Amino acid sequence: MGSSASVAGAGGSVTGAGGDRAATRGGAEAAGADAVSSGGSGAVPGAVSSSASGAGAGAGVGAGSGSGAVGRARRRWTLRTRLVVSAVALIAVVAAVISTVTAIALHSYLQGQLDHRLVDGIGRAVGPWPHDPMRDSGLEFVAMPGQPPGTVGARIAPDGRLDSGARLNRLKSRVPSERLTSLTADQLAALAAVPRDGEAHSADLPGLGSYRVRYAKDGVLVLGMPQNEVDDTVGRLVLIECCVTLAGLVAAGIAGSAMVEIALRPLRRVAATATRVSELPLHQGEVALHVRVPATEADARTEVGQVGAALNRMLGHVGSALSARQESETRVRRFVADASHELRTPLASIRGYAELTRRGTERPGPQTRHALGRIESEAERMTGLVEDLLLLARLDSGRPLSYATVDLSPLVVDAVSDARAAGPGHRWRLELPDADAPALVHGDADRLHQVLVNLLANARTHTPQGTTVTARVRAVRRARGGGPGAVPGGGTGDVVLLEVQDDGPGIPAALLPHVFERFARGDASRSRAAGSGGSTGLGLAIVEAVVAAHGGTVAVASGPGRTVFTVTLPVAGRR
Numbered sequence: 001m002g003s004s005a006s007v008a009g010a011g012g013s014v015t016g017a018g019g020d021r022a023a024t025r026g027g028a029e030a031a032g033a034d035a036v037s038s039g040g041s042g043a044v045p046g047a048v049s050s051s052a053s054g055a056g057a058g059a060g061v062g063a064g065s066g067s068g069a070v071g072r073a074r075r076r077w078t079l080r081t082r083l084v085v086s087a088v089a090l091i092a093v094v095a096a097v098i099s100t101v102t103a104i105a106l107h108s109y110l111q112g113q114l115d116h117r118l119v120d121g122i123g124r125a126v127g128p129w130p131h132d133p134m135r136d137s138g139l140e141f142v143a144m145p146g147q148p149p150g151t152v153g154a155r156i157a158p159d160g161r162l163d164s165g166a167r168l169n170r171l172k173s174r175v176p177s178e179r180l181t182s183l184t185a186d187q188l189a190a191l192a193a194v195p196r197d198g199e200a201h202s203a204d205l206p207g208l209g210s211y212r213v214r215y216a217k218d219g220v221l222v223l224g225m226p227q228n229e230v231d232d233t234v235g236r237l238v239l240i241e242c243c244v245t246l247a248g249l250v251a252a253g254i255a256g257s258a259m260v261e262i263a264l265r266p267l268r269r270v271a272a273t274a275t276r277v278s279e280l281p282l283h284q285g286e287v288a289l290h291v292r293v294p295a296t297e298a299d300a301r302t303e304v305g306q307v308g309a310a311l312n313r314m315l316g317h318v319g320s321a322l323s324a325r326q327e328s329e330t331r332v333r334r335f336v337a338d339a340s341h342e343l344r345t346p347l348a349s350i351r352g353y354a355e356l357t358r359r360g361t362e363r364p365g366p367q368t369r370h371a372l373g374r375i376e377s378e379a380e381r382m383t384g385l386v387e388d389l390l391l392l393a394r395l396d397s398g399r400p401l402s403y404a405t406v407d408l409s410p411l412v413v414d415a416v417s418d419a420r421a422a423g424p425g426h427r428w429r430l431e432l433p434d435a436d437a438p439a440l441v442h443g444d445a446d447r448l449h450q451v452l453v454n455l456l457a458n459a460r461t462h463t464p465q466g467t468t469v470t471a472r473v474r475a476v477r478r479a480r481g482g483g484p485g486a487v488p489g490g491g492t493g494d495v496v497l498l499e500v501q502d503d504g505p506g507i508p509a510a511l512l513p514h515v516f517e518r519f520a521r522g523d524a525s526r527s528r529a530a531g532s533g534g535s536t537g538l539g540l541a542i543v544e545a546v547v548a549a550h551g552g553t554v555a556v557a558s559g560p561g562r563t564v565f566t567v568t569l570p571v572a573g574r575r
Contacts (some may be wrong), residue, residue: 289319425465463504
């Protein structure tokens with residue numbers, strides 16, 4: 001069951017809603033709390049109150065239910081793919097040009113041979129030849145020896161018309177008329193449409209295909225020979241060229257891929273070196289940047305070697321800059337630590353002498369008392385600043401903390417009790433996990449207490465009186481999707497969340513990204529003590545440094561009416 005508690009008044013005692021928890025929360029009695037009673041239902045101004053029900057105690061941060069559309073970036077080709085594709089494309093273009101030129105040249109050559117055969121056939125038809133009583137009286141020249149099957153011819157009438165025409169079939173007969181087939185009117189019309197200039201021309205005869213046709217120079221006949229053999233030969237050549245080109249492109253792609261793979265290995269080794277450098281923690285601490293590209297990949301005579309040599313030079317410059325930065329930071333930290341340590345004694349002396357003078361037997365005047373009071377207050381503020389600087393210097397130098405298993409609930413109770421005593425004008429609330437499921441972390445109790453004190457002091461200092469400040473502790477388990485999910489009972493989570501929330505005016509948006517920087521100051525809209533000199537500007541920087549030393553994180557979300565500082569720490573045993 002959850003616990004509900006309130007702190008009010010001064011000079012009372014502390015009792016807990018769990019018996020064994022009363023002793024752990026007894027620090028509130030020393031802070032002047034009247035009573036801590038179980039079952040309180042209302043929050044009283046100026047009181048510390050906490051309420052947690054069985055369903056509400058330890059409620060975690062749920063994973064967001066909204067889902068946004070995620071655009072898929074178009075994948076770019078790798079250098080290897082671009083090189084192989086470029087080489088194969090270039091080979092394909094060259095092969096296409098060669099194949100085209102070869103096919104055109106062969107077609108022109110075969111067509112020229114056909115034209116010569118056509119000239120020879122016309123010469124045989126119009127020249128003297130022996131008497132054959134069995135030959136056709138008008139179209140026998142179509143069936144003359146040497147004419148290929150499919151040859152067509154026609155006689156031209158004196159008026160220029162084509163009286164009749166014939167085609168040489170494949171019948172083997174000694175009688176020319178039996179080896180001839182008459183042409184149709186459409187076929188004769190196609191022959192008549194051929195220019196009669198004594199040159200060979202291509203023509204398509206209906207039902208017969210493509211022909212080379214030529215008229216005799218004396219205009220008495222026309223002769224045509226089929227181009228099917230030429231077309232078939234060129235077609236087979238084109239098919240063979242396509243098959244050979246395709247096989248060659250496949251082979252070139254495979255061989256080119258292997259060659260590019262071998263050629264890019266040095267570049268991959270250079271990239272691996274750059275990747276190892278990118279994984280080094282260069283942002284803080286002492287960095288030993290000894291990673292370099294091997295000498296075999298840094299030869300300036302090659303392109304990859306030039307990249308490797310340039311990367312080595314850059315790494316050398318970066319290493320020198322990081323070493324100089326580390327030396328400078330070390331000197332600054334040492335100076336801050338030494339100066340802070342040395343200033344503690346004179347500041348204590350100033351405060352002591354001022355107090356001694358103010359309390360001496362001689363009664364000082366009003367102005368002197370005011371001056372002594374100012375000396376004491378400024379010396380106290382200076383002492384706090386020196387202590388903060390010394391702590392930051394020690395954390396920056398990596399000094400180990402005193403780790404132990406710490407229950408955050410008593411620390412929160414003590415810190416809130418102290419904050420109530422320092423800021424009675426605020427309303428303080430407390431939300432703790434169940435007594436049987438404590439929020440245990442592995443850390444330094446003193447430093448974690450200082451984190452709580454700084455966060456509560458920040459809320460008290462920068463919000464007006466009457467503001468409600470809530471300190472909340474809960475254990476959560478990270479969901480599988482990456483977002484944290486609530487853990488009922490709070491004892492078995494991966495992390496412990498410590499939250500300090502207020503309903504003040506909020507942090508300005510311009511200042512929000514810089515709140516954890518050193519000497520970051522808010523404006524007067526969030527500070528009721530602006531100009532009072534009460535803040536050193538190091539409180540939240542100390543919070544971030546201490547939390548980081550514990551392997552945790554700290555974040556802030558702020559808006560008008562709600563500001564939440566969230567500290568995430570690993571549970572005990574999981575650090």
